[in-house]
Amino acid sequence: MDCPRCGGEIETYSLSGHDAEICESCGYVGVAVEHQSEPEEFESWNDALQRFYDDHAS
Numbered sequence: 574m575d576c577p578r579c580g581g582e583i584e585t586y587s588l589s590g591h592d593a594e595i596c597e598s599c600g601y602v603g604v605a606v607e608h609q610s611e612p613e614e615f616e617s618w619n620d621a622l623q624r625f626y627d628d629h630a631s
């Protein structure tokens with residue numbers, strides 16, 4: 574597989590059930606998310622960031 578950014582060769586790594594596609598030439602990182610997996614980590618990250626901003630806004 575070729576990197577969509579620089580056309581270099583992409584290495585695929587498996588990270589906790591997900592495949593991460595990483596180009597060592599330009600640092601491009603693509604994550605292939607499987608459809609059956611819920612984005613729970615992303616949701617909790619959003620919640621955590623929102624709380625952080627709310628605290629500092631007041």
Ligand SMILES: [Zn+2]
Nearest residue numbers: 576579596599
């Ligand atoms: Zn690249």
